[in-house]
Amino acid sequence: MTTAGMRRGGTVLTVLGLAGLIVLYWMCFFWVSTEVNQGVVQRIFYVHVPAAWTSFLAIGFAAVASAMYLWLRDDRLDRAALCAIEGGLVFATLVLTTGPLWGKIAWGTYWTWEPRLTLTLLLWFIFFGYIMVRNSTEDPEKGKRFAAVVAIIGAMDIPFIHLSVVWFRSLHPEPVVAKPDGPTLPGDMLATLLFGVLVFSLLFFGFFLFRYAVEALRAEADLRARSAT
């Protein structure tokens, strides 16, 4: 795909995603029925869970792109990993703000070491480490390799972190264990959730393509500047 094509694709996906977001908010506030036990606060779930899904999609995507970059050394793969990581950082931040907001009302505290929340916090730091490594390397080629290693190791560690924080949690049970999800989700809630996942994925890929186009233009400008001198 050409850079212009990317930008067009990014625009289409982002516009679709933003329109979907309006519909999602409408569904979330007016359409879906209120959850009996938790009340209105549960509605944040339709933003929180899709954002979490998107940030984990991002690290998976970035790790695969990074592994392929180390193998094939195609700069486009590295760019894809970088853009996925930056998108992931945005969505992980969203998870980490909506989670505590909900937790304050449902659990009575902003922060608790709930396994999925803990995992997302660590994921956020893996994204952060990726960007820091890249920015603190003078030689861009080196930065790409270092960052790829960070993404791969980070993604590999996620199952271990997940298992361990779940186990840790079982050691320290919370007095109020609120589980918003479950297989017995009523139809309208499930529909809203799935729609949310779709909207956030669209937004993610929209942002991704935009960001990718910017990186491609930057690489092109670098190349021109170098050939001019």
Next chain:
Amino acid sequence: MNHYLVQVWAILRKDLLLEIRSLERIGAMGAFAVLAGVLFNFSIDTTAVRPDDVATGLIWMTLIFGGLLGVGRTFQLEAQDGALQGILTSPAPKDAIFLGKTIANFVLLYVVSILVLGVFGLFFGLDLGQNLGWVVFVLGIGSLGFVAVGTLFAAVAAGTHLKETLLPVLVFPLMVPMVIYGVGAMMPLVNGRPITEVEGNVRMLGAFTLAAVAAGAVLFRYVVED
């Protein structure tokens, strides 16, 4: 295979010999560990919490902080006069270099961890008699997992302008499973529980270490290539 082991041994021997002659890193790590124990002692109100309950966690935290101190300098040994380039251009495969460096770091950290165990046992009045063998074993697995991740990222950090400052940002998020399973296995052991109770945790710690060593050996070549 035999040839491979000779190459690992050459790196290991060189690093250990340098350390034995200078005692730089082990001195810094050991002093850090003992002083951390002193500071921890004053940061806890021992009338409010039982020292046995917190000591295990503090031992692991001291290992991680002290470990970073030593592991972060792994590639500073060869920073001068292009010594690292010399090693990398030698015919030894990159994974052999990684394994040699990791085992050398492991020996250092393991010595320090035994020291930490003794000192913290003394400071916090731990009764280590019952499960000493298992406690030392668990510390060994944990140390190996830590140095495997630490050595890989020490190579990354050495190539950035932030150097060792970057290391905690990269290593700490990945160390969560090690701390959870390490403390989870060691705390009951220190309190005199049988090993069968914590077998699952020891296995998970072992799996983490195995994955860390394997991933480091595979990915190291991409970090040091030029």
